[in-house]
Amino acid sequence: MNLKIFWSDFIDLIFPRCCEACDRSLVGNEELVCTSCRISLPRIEKHSVHIDLLKYKFITIPEVLSVQSFLLFTKKGKVQKLLHALKYRGNKEVGILLGSMFGQEMVAERILPKAELIISVPLHKKKLSKRGYNQSDLLAEGLSNATDIPWSGTVLARTRFTDTQTGKSKKERQENVSGVFVVNGEFKKKSVIVIDDVLTTGATLEACVEALKIAGCEEFHILTIAVAQH
Known part of the structure; x- marks a missing residue:
């Protein structure tokens, strides 16, 4: 037996690595998420009712040319567990x-939007300091790795600390984030992807788009890792 494989198996026996989605032990070359979960995570299917709902999230903003979400978010489901590990347990x-994964599947299905830059939704510096990182930056980095579209976590800035959006109506969410984002410096990109973790009402992403429009951006593609099931 290869010594490296033997040592890896021994370490796994003493300190088992577990799938972040189902808690089962990882085996062999599996990393973070087991093969079974990678295959069975609840994708947003092409003909799903959720596709139609996504289209109407930003219907009042004609500059938003496409909206795509990768997975379906359900309470206590695997997607929630993965995002919890990302946002609250420090698993970057x-x-x-x-x-x-999202980028690879869009490339394979030939549905990757044409854009010059991927932009992550920023955190306020207070929350960034507490968490230590912005989860949307990591999503953007992974998407960029899979698509070769460059990404930036510094184009947008959040100018004030806002209450959590959880539990608020769409109108309350819109009021909560109205005018909260600004573009840093000069910005000359025409077409961009804006990425975030979960799409609910879309209020935060709308506010990002409005700030970018003011700066002269003309075309937007919204991507989120998950869409909340209502």
Whole structure:
């Protein structure tokens, strides 16, 4: 037996690595998420009712040319567990993995939007300091790795700290983030992808788009790792 494989198996026996989605032990070359979960994660299917719902999220903003989500978010489901590991348990690699998986599948299905830059939704510096990283940056990095579209986590800035969007109506969410984003410096890109973790009402992403429009951007593609089931 190859000594490297033997040593790896021994380490796994003493300190088992577990799937971030189902808690089962990882085996062999599996990393972060087991093969079974990678295959069975609830994708948004092409003819799903969720596709139609996504189209109407940003219907009042004609500059938003496409909206795509990768997975379906359900309470206590595997997707929630993965995003919880990313946002609250410090597992940055989960974000890069999810962004990369999303990008790889869009490339394979030939549905990757044409854009000059991927832009992540920023955190306020107070929350960034507390968490230590922005989960959307990691998603953008993974997406960029899989698609070769460059990404930036510094184009947009959040100018004030806002209450959590959880539990708010769409109108309350819109009011909560109205005018909260600004573009840093001079910005000359025409077509961009804006990426975030979960799409609910779309209020935060709308506010990002409005800030970018003011800066002169003309075309937008919205990508999220998950869409919330209502």
